[in-house]
Each structure stands twice: as C-alpha cells, then as structure tokens.
Amino acid sequence: xxxxxxxxxxxVVVAVAVAALLTACGGGASEPPQLPAAPEVAxxxxxxxxxxxxxxxxxxxxxxxERHPIVDKENYIPASFQLQGPTGEPLGDAVPMKIRGxxxxxxxxxxxxxxxKFDDKIGVLGMAANKKWVLLANYSDKSLLRNALxxxxxxxxxxxxxxxxxFVELTLNGDDLGVYQVTNKAYExxxxxxxxxxxxxxxxxxxxSFDDPFLVEMNWRLDEDFNFVTRxxxxxxxxxxxxxxxxxxxxxxxxxxxxxxxxxxxxxxLARVSNAVDLASLADFYLVNELASNADVFYxxxxxxxxxxxxxxxxxxxxxxxxxxxxxxxxxxxxxxxxARDQRWGWYLRALxxxxxxxxxxxxxxxxxxxxxxxxxGYIRVAxxxxxxxxxxxxxxxxxxxxxxxxxxxxxxxxxxxxDFLRDWLHARAQWMDENIRQVDRLDAEPGEGAPSGxxxxxxxxxxxxxx
Numbered sequence: 001x002x003x004x005x006x007x008x009x010x011x012v013v014v015a016v017a018v019a020a021l022l023t024a025c026g027g028g029a030s031e032p033p034q035l036p037a038a039p040e041v042a043x044x045x046x047x048x049x050x051x052x053x054x055x056x057x058x059x060x061x062x063x064x065x066e067r068h069p070i071v072d073k074e075n076y077i078p079a080s081f082q083l084q085g086p087t088g089e090p091l092g093d094a095v096p097m098k099i100r101g102x103x104x105x106x107x108x109x110x111x112x113x114x115x116x117k118f119d120d121k122i123g124v125l126g127m128a129a130n131k132k133w134v135l136l137a138n139y140s141d142k143s144l145l146r147n148a149l150x151x152x153x154x155x156x157x158x159x160x161x162x163x164x165x166x167f168v169e170l171t172l173n174g175d176d177l178g179v180y181q182v183t184n185k186a187y188e189x190x191x192x193x194x195x196x197x198x199x200x201x202x203x204x205x206x207x208x209s210f211d212d213p214f215l216v217e218m219n220w221r222l223d224e225d226f227n228f229v230t231r232x233x234x235x236x237x238x239x240x241x242x243x244x245x246x247x248x249x250x251x252x253x254x255x256x257x258x259x260x261x262x263x264x265x266x267x268x269x270l271a272r273v274s275n276a277v278d279l280a281s282l283a284d285f286y287l288v289n290e291l292a293s294n295a296d297v298f299y300x301x302x303x304x305x306x307x308x309x310x311x312x313x314x315x316x317x318x319x320x321x322x323x324x325x326x327x328x329x330x331x332x333x334x335x336x337x338x339x340a341r342d343q344r345w346g347w348y349l350r351a352l353x354x355x356x357x358x359x360x361x362x363x364x365x366x367x368x369x370x371x372x373x374x375x376x377x378g379y380i381r382v383a384x385x386x387x388x389x390x391x392x393x394x395x396x397x398x399x400x401x402x403x404x405x406x407x408x409x410x411x412x413x414x415x416x417x418x419x420d421f422l423r424d425w426l427h428a429r430a431q432w433m434d435e436n437i438r439q440v441d442r443l444d445a446e447p448g449e450g451a452p453s454g455x456x457x458x459x460x461x462x463x464x465x466x467x468x
Contacts (some may be wrong), residue, residue, distance in 0.1 A: 022081040032410045033334050035326060037420070038427035041378040048375050052152035055167035055386040058091070058125055059084040060135070060182065062116075066171045073101040076117060083125070095122060102134065104221065104300070106321070109405075111139040111177065111398055124182055127164040130191075135170060136181040139398070140405045142418040144179055144391060145383055149422070150320035151183075152379060156369050157284040161189050161316040169390055178389065178394035186239065186316045189305050190215050193240040196308050208325055210253050211308050215240040218302035218345060228256045232262075234345050239303065257312075261348040264355055274426060278311040279358055283365045284339065285314035286349060290340040291369065291429060292323035293332035295407075297339075298346035325409050327426035333409040335429035341440065350443055359441035366437050373430040377423050384419040391415050 044052070064070065065078040076098035083091040095118065101107050102115040114135040121129035138144050147165070154162040165183040169176065204212070216236045219227070224237035226244070228251040236254070240246070247451040257276055273279075287295040296302070301319030306312045314395040325333055332339045341349060352358045369376075384391075395401050395415060404414045412418050 028127050032328075033425065035335070035421070035424035035428050038423040039374075040381070041374045044375045044378045047381070048372075051155045052148075053093065053166075054379075054383055055148075055390075057167050057179070057387065057390045058086055059088070059169045060180070061171045061172060062173070062293060064099065064173055070099060070101055070114065070172075072111070072125070073103070073107055073115075073306065074313050076100045080453055081116065081118075086167075091125075096098075103136050103137075105138065105406075106137060109139045111137040113137045125168075127165040127166065127184060128188065130184045130187050132185075132187045132384055134183050134185045135168075136183060136321075137319055138179070138181060139400075140408065141326055142395075142401060142405070142408070142412075142415065143380075143422045144181075144387060144394070145380060145419070145422060146292075146320045146326060147181060148383065149376065149380065149426075150288060150294075150317055150323065152376065153291060153369055154284070154315075154317045155289045156372055157180055157317055157365065158368075159281065159284045159287065159288065159317065160313065161186070163316055163318065167387065167390070169393065176393065176397060178397045185318065186215065186303050186305075188239050189303075189316060192307060193305055197241060200308060201246065204245075204249075210249060212246055212249055212253070213306060213308050214238070214242065214246070214250055215303065215305040216250070218299055218304070220299045221346075228254075232258050232347065235256075235299070240305075251350075258348065261351050261374055264351055270355065271354075276312055276339075278313040279352070279361065280365075281313045281315060282349070282352070283358070283362045286340060286362065287366055287369065288317050290338070291433065292320055293325070293335070293339040293429065294320055295322040295327045295330050296333050298343040298349075322407065324422055324429075326407070328407045328409045335425055336432045338436075338440070353441045353443070356441075362440055363437055366433065370430065370434055370437075371449050373426070377427060380423050380426070381418060384415070 053379050059086065061082040063080050068077050070077055075098065079099045081095045081097045082094040085091050097116055097118045098112055099116055101112055103113040106113050116135065118131050118133075121131050123129040124133060136147060138147065141147070144167075148167075151162055151165055163183045163185055165181050168182050169178065169182050170180045171177070186412050193213045193215045200211070200213060215238070217239050218223075218234060219237040222229075222237055224239070226238040226242040226247050227236065228247055229235050230251065234254075235352055242250075257273065260266075260272045260276075263269040264273065287307045296319050302314075303316055303318060304312055304314055323332070325335065327333050330339075331337060340346065341353070353362070392415075400416060402411065403417070404411050410421055414422055
C-alpha cells in the first residue's frame with residue numbers, strides 16, 4: 001500500500017471511530033442540556049382539553065393496489081383507506097384514494113411519512129373534510145408529542161389555520177407501522193387561495209395594483225415547480241397553484257416589502273408594512289417557534305399566505321420534530337437564549353422588533369401562553385399516558401429508545417425518559433423566556449444560524465429551479 005493510500009485508510013478509520021463515539025454520546029459535538037425536573041401538575045381542565053384534545057388512538061388501514069410498495073415521493077399509488085375506532089370497530093366503509101411518500105429528511109428514515117389524496121373531501125376522526133391528509137411518522141421525536149405540543153400552543157394563541165391533528169396507528173398492506181399523526185397541514189389555506197386564484201389569474205392585467213392570492217413556504221431547497229429568491233436572499237417556494245407571471249408579480253411585491261422593512265425609521269415605510277403584513281400573526285407565529293426553538297424556522301416549513309384584499313399572514317405553523325430540544329447541531333438544543341429571533345433569514349423580524357409598538361405586541365402576546373405553561377406540562381403527561389399502549393407497540397416495531405436517531409439531543413433509553421426530557425426542557429425554556437421577554441428587542445448580536453451548511457446565500461446549485 002502506498003503512503004497516500006495508507007493516509008486515506010487511516011483517515012477513514014479515524015472518521016469511523018469519531019462517528020461511533022459521537023453516536024454513543026448522542027451524536028452532538030456539545031454537551032446535552034442539563035435540566036432541572038419540571039413540576040408535576042394537575043390534569044388540564046376540560047376547557048383546555050377542548051382546545052388541545054388528548055389522544056384517542058384509532059387505526060388507519062391502507063391497502064395499496066396489488067400491495068404495491070410505496071417507494072418514492074413523486075408517484076401516487078391507488079389504494080383503499082379504512083378507519084377503525086380505538087376498540088377496533090370499523091368507522092364507515094373503505095374509501096378509494098391514492099398514497100405516496102412525503103417529507104425531506106424524514107423520508108430517508110426507516111419509518112416513512114405519507115401523503116393521502118382522495119377524489120372528494122372527507123372528514124377524518126372529527127376533523128374538517130379535506131382531499132389531502134398527511135401521516136406524520138415522528139420517527140426522530142421519541143416522545144411522539146412535539147408536533148401536537150406546538151399545534152396546541154398555536155391554538156392557545158388563537159393563530160389562524162393551525163393544523164388539526166389526531167393520533168392513529170397505521171397498518172399498511174398488513175404491516176403494523178406504529179403511531180402516526182394524521183393532520184390537514186396547510187391544505188385548507190391552499191384551497192381558499194386556489195379558489196380565489198382561479199378567477200383572478202384570468203382577470204389580472206399588466207399594470208393593475210397587486211392583489212394576488214398565494215401560499216408560499218420559506219424553503220432553501222427550492223424544490224417546487226415555482227420558486228424564487230428575494231433581493232435579501234430569502235428563498236420561497238409556491239405551495240399554491242401558480243405560474244411564471246404570478247411568480248414575477250409576487251417576487252416584485254416581496255422585494256418592495258423588503259425595501260420597506262429595511263427602512264422602518266421612515267414613517268411612510270412603516271405604514272406600508274403595517275398595511276401589507278398581519279403583524280399580529282407574525283408575533284404569534286414567532287412566539288410558537290421561539291418557545292419551541294424550532295430548528296427549521298425561517299428557512300424551511302415556514303408558511304405565509306395572502307388572500308385577495310387581505311394582508312400577508314404567517315402560518316400555519318408546521319414541522320416541529322426538530323424542536324423543543326430535539327436537535328444536537330444547533331444552539332436550539334438548549335432552553336436558554338433567543339433562537340428564532342436571531343435566524344439569518346428572519347432578519348425582518350429583528351428589524352420590526354426595533355419598533356416599540358411591535359416589540360410591545362410580542363410582549364403582550366407572550367402573556368397569553370406564559371401562564372398556561374403548567375397546563376402544557378400537564379398536557380404532555382396525560383397525552384403520554386393516553387398514548388401508552390400504542391407507544392409500546394410503536395417501539396416494539398421500531399426499537400430505537402436506546403439508540404441515537406438523527407438529530408437527537410439526548411438518548412434516554414425509555415419512553416418515560418423522553419417524555420420527562422420534553423417536559424423538563426419546556427419548563428426551563430418558558431422560565432428563560434419569562435425572565436427575558438422584556439429584553440426581546442435588545443439585539444446584542446448579529447444574526448447567526450440560518451440556512452443549513454452549503455445553502456447560504458441567494459445562489460447555488462439549485463438556482464436552475466428558480467423561474468426567471
């Protein structure tokens with residue numbers, strides 16, 4: 001073996017050893033958070049549980065045509081859908097539909113998430129009828145509760161269009177795949193936007209004032225049919241039906257909005273921003289993501305929408321499996337410090353926080369969830385109890401409680417330990433925010449974390465996906 005090949009071989013051995021060590025220690029380069037135990041609290045009252053219902057785990061049975069495997073995120077496969085109640089009783093007849101994979105990093109995990117598409121709108125377990133439903137796998141979130149906890153917090157704040165969700169066990173082609181969360185994501189918003197767009201796209205003429213309806217996602221992957229990057233480098237993908245003409249109009253509108261956001265000392269610019277953006281929705285959206293220290297906020301799974309004659313609204317909230325301390329590669333693993341506020345692609349939030357009225361709005365809105373944190377702690381405990389039998393089956397099917405799953409901050413070795421960590425982390429996080437919310441407008445550092453490695457800036461290998 002030559003000297004060069006020996007060096008390469010040694011490097012590989014060292015790399016494997018380091019990777020194994022990191023995995024054994026939980027996968028991260030920094031120490032996991034050390035948290036005091038959260039207090040035990042009473043079961044939340046019925047009025048709280050009406051907003052944040054406890055799991056009542058039903059079963060969804062899906063049979064694909066000829067039991068064809070679901071192998072990608074592009075191709076729908078014909079299938080049948082059957083609901084069963086918690087005791088196994090059928091809830092209606094089997095319904096034809098189509099199914100495919102979904103997700104980004106989650107699709108690469110052993111327990112896959114899925115997208116269901118029906119010919120007609122159907123209601124699921126008491127939720128409003130939709131044609132599309134998502135099955136979240138929550139594989140790396142071993143508490144299984146982080147998305148439900150975030151949706152609950154958003155509902156407490158009254159954030160419009162927060163996804164509805166229910167816990168189910170999934171049987172796919174006879175294979176019991178464990179606990180899933182069925183939810184309508186942002187599809188109700190998209191339906192409203194697209195219903196307005198059907199008429200508007202045929203009427204809009206060059207030069208008329210901007211009134212486009214749209215639903216977009218801040219999305220550094222730029223992997224939808226229509227994508228654009230603003231002058232400040234924020235990447236958006238259309239989640240509603242669009243075309244090249246609308247893309248140009250919406251991009252120009254965002255560029256103008258960003259110009260005003262960069263000049264908020266001007267009363268005229270501030271007035272234009274206030275007329276264009278639902279700032280209350282931004283305040284609430286921010287607080288949900290800040291409380292959770294959501295690793296994805298402001299560069300992925302961050303939705304914004306506008307209806308005709310309305311303002312730009314933030315939401316629905318989405319994608320919290322890498323939140324509430326369940327990440328080992330960002331400062332968001334710790335309950336101390338501002339995280340969402342200081343994201344690079346959320347620079348306009350920092351600009352708005354320099355305006356006393358908006359900063360005070362954020363403080364006043366924090367006064368809504370802050371006193372309800374004990375109820376959230378109680379919700380986590382009783383929700384975990386309600387999931388007990390189903391989670392046991394889930395972790396027999398997926399025996400990962402004593403394993404590092406990217407990007408776990410800790411590996412507790414038990415479901416009870418995962419639930420305790422989530423409660424302890426939330427309690428510490430809420431305490432820190434309570435103690436520091438008066439200083440939320442004190443920007444003592446430049447924006448830090450933002451896009452994942454290799455995606456910074458407004459150009460890159462994905463620019464070919466951006467329409468002209």
